[in-house]
Amino acid sequence: MNSWTIEGNVGKVPELNDRGTMARFSVAVSKPPKNKGDDWPTTWVNVKAIGGAVETCKQVRKGDRVMCAGEYCHDEADDGKHYHYMLAFKVGVTRFKPDAAAGSENVDQSGGSW
Numbered sequence: 001m002n003s004w005t006i007e008g009n010v011g012k013v014p015e016l017n018d019r020g021t022m023a024r025f026s027v028a029v030s031k032p033p034k035n036k037g038d039d040w041p042t043t044w045v046n047v048k049a050i051g052g053a054v055e056t057c058k059q060v061r062k063g064d065r066v067m068c069a070g071e072y073c074h075d076e077a078d079d080g081k082h083y084h085y086m087l088a089f090k091v092g093v094t095r096f097k098p099d100a101a102a103g104s105e106n107v108d109q110s111g112g113s114w
Helices: 053-057
Strands: 004-010 022-030 042-050 065-076 082-099 104-108
Touching: 004 042, 022 053, 042 053, 042 065, 053 082
Parallel strands: 042 082
Antiparallel strands: 004 022, 004 065, 022 042, 065 082, 082 104
């Protein structure tokens, strides 16, 4: 089974194709380092969202925290180059808003095709 789920921050506003049936964007995914105090290594994942996930992508902004579910894909171009990306069927976005009165953060879970 080819199933992928990633969570990370969006690198730039998603770009929609001419027909509005696909959105492209990149997500920065990090994991804790082996040694405490080291930087967290970042992996950039290229995402192509389709179906209902495209509607959610219209609301996504640079820096938003997203969770994407889909499958790993790879294409070979005419020039022999290989391209790896995630084909996302579901995209959810979570935005954190500081709550000055309570001194904590509220979560606005706007958007999402879950």
